[in-house]
Amino acid sequence: MDSAQIVKQYAVDVERVGLKHYRATSPSGAQVDYGQGEGLLTPVELLLAGVAGCAAVDVDVVTARRSEPERFNVHVEGDRVNEDGASRLSAVRVSFDVQFPDTPEGRQAQSMLGRLIEVSHDKDCTASRTVEHPTEVTFDHK
Incomplete structure (x- = not known):
């Protein structure tokens, strides 16, 4: 079940x-x-944006309570592969480039980044978790 x-x-x-x-x-x-x-x-770029955006929101919501970032960029890329004539993405890589001010609050926010990214990946980000797990997709038409 x-x-x-x-x-x-x-x-x-x-x-x-x-x-x-x-x-x-x-x-x-x-x-x-x-x-x-x-x-x-493209639709694939939109999918990648969803993965990066989901993780970015997870990280931003928590760190912004401590300090506004000086820089907050997320890069995501994926490898398109062909399996017997059918295309899909194989590896998807998400990279954060975030910098907070050199203040006590900024240093606290900076120190949280690694753990927040990990929690987003492992638990909170619905978009990346959906991509990583088998998900039933059905199509119909009227």
Whole structure:
């Protein structure tokens, strides 16, 4: 028996804006355009942004209570592989580049980074944990 319990459902609606151009809209009305073309993130880049963004939020929420960062950047990259004609990402790497001021609060926030990144990866980041674990994805049409 699966021990997972549904505690919240997430959803977005995707609308075609034009050829290879799509817009995802959340229930709150937030929107992001993506697709293929100038100035658009590809769907895979959007997936990587979700992984990096999830971890960034986890780390930022806690450290910002101590000190505002002087620099807060997250880089994420993944390797696309082909398995018998089917594509997927194999390895995904997330790298934080964060610097806090040289103050007691800033040093405290800086000292927390490693542990917060670890907790985000191991427990809190729904996006990266979903990518790492087998997840059933179903498609249908009307």
